[in-house]
Amino acid sequence: xxxVELADIHKQFGEVEVLKGISFKQDRGEIIAVIGRxxxxxxxxxxxxxxxxxxxxxxxxxxxxxxxxxxADLNLLRQRAGMVFQSYNLFPHLSVERNVxxxxxxxxxxxxxxAREVASAMVAKVGLADKLHAYPDExxxxxxxxxxxxxxLAMQPALxxxxxxxxxxxxxxxxxxxxxxxxxxxxxxxxxxxTHEMNFAKNVADRVIFMHEGRIHEDGPAREALLEPRTAExxxxxxxxxx
Amino acid sequence: xxxxxxxxxxxYLAAAARWTIALALAAMLGGGVxxxxxxxxxxxxxxxxxxxxxxxxxxxxxxxxxxxxxxxxFGLPLxxxxxxxxxxxxxxxxxxxxxxxxxxxxxxxxxxxxRQWEAAASxxxxxxxxxxxxxxxxxxxxxxxxxxGFLVQLVKDTSLAAxxxxxxxxxxxxxxxxxxxxxxxxxxxxxxxxxxICFSLSQTSHVLERRIHVSR
Numbered sequence: 001x002x003x004v005e006l007a008d009i010h011k012q013f014g015e016v017e018v019l020k021g022i023s024f025k026q027d028r029g030e031i032i033a034v035i036g037r038x039x040x041x042x043x044x045x046x047x048x049x050x051x052x053x054x055x056x057x058x059x060x061x062x063x064x065x066x067x068x069x070x071x072a073d074l075n076l077l078r079q080r081a082g083m084v085f086q087s088y089n090l091f092p093h094l095s096v097e098r099n100v101x102x103x104x105x106x107x108x109x110x111x112x113x114x115a116r117e118v119a120s121a122m123v124a125k126v127g128l129a130d131k132l133h134a135y136p137d138e139x140x141x142x143x144x145x146x147x148x149x150x151x152x153l154a155m156q157p158a159l160x161x162x163x164x165x166x167x168x169x170x171x172x173x174x175x176x177x178x179x180x181x182x183x184x185x186x187x188x189x190x191x192x193x194x195t196h197e198m199n200f201a202k203n204v205a206d207r208v209i210f211m212h213e214g215r216i217h218e219d220g221p222a223r224e225a226l227l228e229p230r231t232a233e234x235x236x237x238x239x240x241x242x243x
Numbered sequence: 244x245x246x247x248x249x250x251x252x253x254x255y256l257a258a259a260a261r262w263t264i265a266l267a268l269a270a271m272l273g274g275g276v277x278x279x280x281x282x283x284x285x286x287x288x289x290x291x292x293x294x295x296x297x298x299x300x301x302x303x304x305x306x307x308x309x310x311x312x313x314x315x316x317f318g319l320p321l322x323x324x325x326x327x328x329x330x331x332x333x334x335x336x337x338x339x340x341x342x343x344x345x346x347x348x349x350x351x352x353x354x355x356x357x358r359q360w361e362a363a364a365s366x367x368x369x370x371x372x373x374x375x376x377x378x379x380x381x382x383x384x385x386x387x388x389x390x391x392g393f394l395v396q397l398v399k400d401t402s403l404a405a406x407x408x409x410x411x412x413x414x415x416x417x418x419x420x421x422x423x424x425x426x427x428x429x430x431x432x433x434x435x436x437x438x439x440i441c442f443s444l445s446q447t448s449h450v451l452e453r454r455i456h457v458s459r
Contacts, residue, residue, distance in 0.1 A: 052361055079367035089362035093380045093455075102376060103366035155366060 003028045003159060003190050004049065009058035011044055018044045020214040022058070028158075031191045033201035033222060036211035037237060042194045045211065046161050049192065050074075050081045063158045079107060082152030083161040086168050088144040090136040090151070096123060097132045100151045108155065122150040126180050142173030146180050153184065160184065162193035198241055202226045210234045248425040253432060259415030260436045266401045266411060267440075269333040271394060274340025281345025286352060296345070303342035309403050311335045316407040328409035336401065343393050351386035352378065384455045391448035395441045402437075412436060 002025040011019035018041045026032055034042045047053040049060060051067050051074040060067040063080045090099050100119035104110045110118070123132050126146035128139075136144055145165055152160060162181070166174045178200050185191060185204050195201055201208060201222055208225040210218040212233050218225055229235045284296035303311070316331035326334075355378045363373040405414035416433040420426045 050365060052364065074364075075367045075369050077367075078365055083365040085358065085362065085365075087358060089358045091359065091362070091377055091381075093384070103368055106372050106376065107367045107369075151366070 001028070002026055003030075003063055004192070005059070005061045006049070007059040009045075009048060009060065010056045011041070011048060011053060012056050018214055019048070019055070022214075022216060024209065024216065024219060026159075026190065026192065028190055029188050030207060031185055031189075031205045032193070032207045032209055033205035034192065034194045034209045034211060035196070035198070035201065035237070036217075037240075040211040041214045042211045043163050046083070046163050046192060046194055049159075050078055050083050050161055052083075075107070079155055080157050081159045081161060082155055082157035083163065084145070084148050084152055084165050086164040088136075088141070088148045088168075090144050090147055092136050095133050095135055096128065096139075096147050099136070099147060100154050103151075103155055118154050119150075122154045123147065125153075125183075126150045127176070140173060141169045142176045145169065145177050149177075149180055149184070153189075159190045159192065162191065162195070164194050164196065166195070166197060196241060198226060198238065210237070212237075245424050246422060248419070248423040248428045252419045252423065252429070255419065256412065256415055256429075256432055256436060259410060260412045260440070262409070262411040263398065263401050263413075263437075264440065266329075266332055266336065266404060266409075267394075267398045270336035270340050270397055270401070273333065273337025274344050274397075277337060277341025278344025278348055281341050282348040282352065285345065285349045300342045300346055303339055304346075308335070308339050308400055309406060311339055312403055312407055328404065328407050331407060332401070332404035332409050336397065336404075339400075340393070340397055344390065347389045347393060348382070348386055351382040351389075354385055355381045380455075384452070387448055387451050387455070391445055391451075395444050398441055398444065399437060 004026040006025075007023050009019050009022040010017065022041075022045060034045060036042050044053060048055050049062060049067065051072065055068055058068065062077060065077045065080065066072055067074070067077055090096075091102070094102065097116065097119050100122055101110075101112070101115040104115040104118060105112060108115075120129070120132055123129060126149055128143055128146055128150075131139060131143060131147075136147070139147065149165075165181075166177050169177065174197070178197065181191075181193075181200070182204055193205070205222040208218070208220065208222045209216055210225065210229075210231075210233075218229065218231055218234050220230075225234070226238065229238060281296050281300065284292050285300075287293070312332060312335045315326065315335045316328065319326045319331065359377055359381065360373055363377040368377070401411055402413035404411055405417065408414070410418070412433050416429050420429040423429065
């Protein structure tokens with residue numbers, strides 16, 4: 001049974017229609033890389049899935065929760081669908097540990113000690129055990145992004161959304177973040193990621209969705225789509241990205 | 244009869260300074276509560292309430308504080324409410340402060356990046372926790388310097404209460420000055436006392452900023 005279902009999603013910003021009828025399903029454990037030119041609507045698509053953007057029409061269901069229903073419990077949805085952003089968005093006034101425990105104690109109602117245990121395990125998992133008590137501004141971009149991933153994973157979501165999470169990083173820091181992503185993937189997490197890292201998409205993703213002018217232009221197994229693109233648009237996009 | 248400016252006058256000035264401090268404290272307290280209200284009314288998603296708050300702020304910021312003092316001191320008795328100088332001054336300064344503090348705090352709230360709201364929402368935090376645990380602590384840090392700056396201004400603005408006959412530091416100086424004919428010594432002494440009050444206030448700002456740990 002599919003974990004995520006989108007049916008005929010239309011999204012407008014003022015006069016501009018950014019998503020022009022998006023439909024697809026994602027299975028539990030499936031890893032989808034969403035690629036496309038800037039402005040093709042891929043980030044908006046991701047933000048619609050966890051309700052950060054309201055859609056004009058269409059239906060989105062995530063793990064049995066109808067996101068597009070007027071009375072949807074978005075706070076509950078967002079516990080199931082974690083999101084990591086391009087700009088990390090750690091809370092600057094809180095230590096790494098408290099960044100992770102905040103939602104555990106406030107939302108999951110976990111006791112302080114238990115939350116601390118979870119936090120230190122998650123932070124260790126992304127390789128930053130020694131930074132548990134550091135503040136975000138004491139960390140590099142790559143380290144901050146790894147903490148952001150740990151913060152989301154600590155909530156034990158059913159789905160993880162990654163919105164161009166390596167795009168703001170210095171090139172030498174991209175690798176460490178992708179490595180963390182790979183290990184998350186190996187554990188069977190269902191993931192939807194907007195990315196410009198084609199090699200990563202080819203090696204880790206099961207499936208590639210190529211967005212073009214607000215529509216899904218190609219949708220298929222990652223290797224196949226990236227190595228033998230069917231449409232001229234995807235071919236020219238891949239040429240532009242790889243060269 | 245003209246007498247010398249003496250140590251006894253300094254004691255009198257220091258005693259009057261207590262009223263300057265008391266008036267400033269009353270205005271900070273009243274203005275603090277009022278300012279919170281104004282800030283909230285400015286950001287709630289209900290336009291008529293926003294307009295009301297904007298109108299309030301514009302009137303209070305756009306008219307002289309002295310005029311506002313006169314409205315309370317001379318105006319209230321006209322409608323049958325008797326007020327003494329203390330009450331009129333405390334009321335006027337409180338309302339005046341709530342307009343300025345409200346705007347400072349609204350600005351601080353809105354200067355926390357929208358991404359922080361989204362990151363908090365994406366962890367499933369309900370609106371009130373996004374506000375109290377993520378946005379407010381950052382806004383408070385941003386607001387310390389302008390808030391203290393305004394409060395320092397406010398301490399000096401209490402001197403206007405002298406014009407409705409409230410005996411605080413400035414009015415006391417006038418009284419001593421007319422008895423001693425030593426205006427320079429008297430007003431320099433008063434200025435020194437104002438400086439001590441304001442300087443200690445602005446120093447607390449630095450201490451606070453260092454203690455509240457947000458990205459440095």
